[in-house]
Amino acid sequence: MKEKSDPKCILGYTDTETVMLDLDNTPFKGVKYWAFRTMRWFKLEGFIILESSEDHHHVVFNREVSWSENMRIVAWISLLSHNPMLEKWFVMQCIKEGSTLRVSPKMNKPSPRIVFRHGKQDKQVREFLSVRKLVKKIIWKAG
Amino acid sequence: MVKKIAVYGSYRAKVPVWRRIWKQRKDGIKQRYWKKTKRLKTVRASGRYEFYGKGKDLSRAVARAYRFMPKDFVTVSAREFVRHPERYGFKGEWIEREVRS
Numbered sequence: 711m712k713e714k715s716d717p718k719c720i721l722g723y724t725d726t727e728t729v730m731l732d733l734d735n736t737p738f739k740g741v742k743y744w745a746f747r748t749m750r751w752f753k754l755e756g757f758i759i760l761e762s763s764e765d766h767h768h769v770v771f772n773r774e775v776s777w778s779e780n781m782r783i784v785a786w787i788s789l790l791s792h793n794p795m796l797e798k799w800f801v802m803q804c805i806k807e808g809s810t811l812r813v814s815p816k817m818n819k820p821s822p823r824i825v826f827r828h829g830k831q832d833k834q835v836r837e838f839l840s841v842r843k844l845v846k847k848i849i850w851k852a853g
Numbered sequence: 854m855v856k857k858i859a860v861y862g863s864y865r866a867k868v869p870v871w872r873r874i875w876k877q878r879k880d881g882i883k884q885r886y887w888k889k890t891k892r893l894k895t896v897r898a899s900g901r902y903e904f905y906g907k908g909k910d911l912s913r914a915v916a917r918a919y920r921f922m923p924k925d926f927v928t929v930s931a932r933e934f935v936r937h938p939e940r941y942g943f944k945g946e947w948i949e950r951e952v953r954s
Contacts, residue, residue, distance in 0.1 A: 718947040719862040721915065724903055806926075808903070817949055837914050845858060848912045852919065 721814035721849060723841045728834040729754060729771040729783050730809040734795035739777065741767040744791055749829065752783050756829025758838075760811075760822035768811050768822055772835045782807065800830070813845040857928075858911055864922040865941035866945025867893040894947070897948070900924065906931030920944060 719755050728753075738761070746758050747802050749771065756772040775783070781804060788796045803809045831839075870892045876884050900923035904914045910931035917935060921942035929941055 719860050719864075719919065722859040722861065724857040724859045725948055756919045808857065839859075843877070844908055844911065847916045851912065 720812055720816050721845050722809040722810045722812045723838060724806075725808045725834075725838075726730060726777040726780065726808050727774050728809065728838060729773070729775055729780050730795065730811050730838075731784065731787060732799045732811060733767045733769065733791075734799075735765055735792065736767060736791075736793060737765055738825065740766065745769045745771075745826075746784075746828070748783065748787055751786075755833070756827075756831055756835060757826055758828075758835050759826040761825045762822040763819045767825075768831060769834055770838045771810070772830045772833050774833055777807070784809075791828065799851065805847040813842050814849050826841065857903045857905045858915065858931075859901060860915060860923075862901070862947050863897065863899045864945050864947050865895060865897050865950075866922040868896050868943060870894050875907055875931050898922075900942075901926050902934070903928040904931040904934065910935060918942070919947070922947070930931045 711811075712800050722728070729748075731744075733744065736744075738759075741759055745759060748754065749757055749819045750770075752773075754771040754773045760768040762768055783797075784796075784803070788800045811822070815819060870886045870890050872890050874886050874887055874888055878884055900916050902914075902923045904911055904918075904924075905928075906914070914931035914934045917938045921938040922945035923942045927941045934941055
């Protein structure tokens with residue numbers, strides 16, 4: 711019988727028009743605060759929070775933005791939140807010219823799971839969730 | 854704008870060794886050349902694929918990407934990668950190491 715492979719690469723979702731945040735070493739309360747503040751300030755309509763591991767969260771906002779506006783928003787949060795991990799992530803996204811968030815499991819961390827939803831979910835959040843579903847299907851088929 | 858699936862991480866792959874040779878040209882100048890040898894060496898590196906395309910192509914491309922390691926940072930259509938994976942990567946295996954997204 712053919713043995714199933716256990717791939718060790720990481721699968722993620724990359725987009726330029728979706729505002730995404732990778733908030734590491736931030737408790738859920740802090741993530742929620744920054745998500746609400748950003749959503750209100752930039753009129754981003756809605757968001758979802760995903761927990762990638764303990765005190766590590768991802769935030770995806772609903773409104774479609776341009777790449778320059780996207781980076782303007784992430785720069786604003788990274789400056790105000792004083793989170794060095796977010797600053798590092800922001801610089802890396804600028805170099806790549808696209809925001810990436812992990813979808814698959816990584817080392818001993820499971821796939822990020824949705825822990826909070828707020829506001830509208832009909833544009834970029836919906837898009838993100840459909841790609842996430844596709845990636846999970848691919849992992850399931852390959853695994 | 855196209856949505857992309859990123860496949861990234863650290864890998865171990867066998868790459869051909871390039872040999873440096875010097876040649877005396879007719880005009881007297883000594884010129885350096887690089888020659889690809891048959892010998893292979895194992896290298897540890899990190900790379901990344903950015904695939905775009907339809908669901909079926911993406912699924913096939915990711916399955917291929919499990920065996921073909923990326924040559925640095927590769928952005929390619931999933932369909933194109935499925936047709937010619939050897940153009941964009943070399944054979945190897947992914948290894949578990951801490952990498953940032």
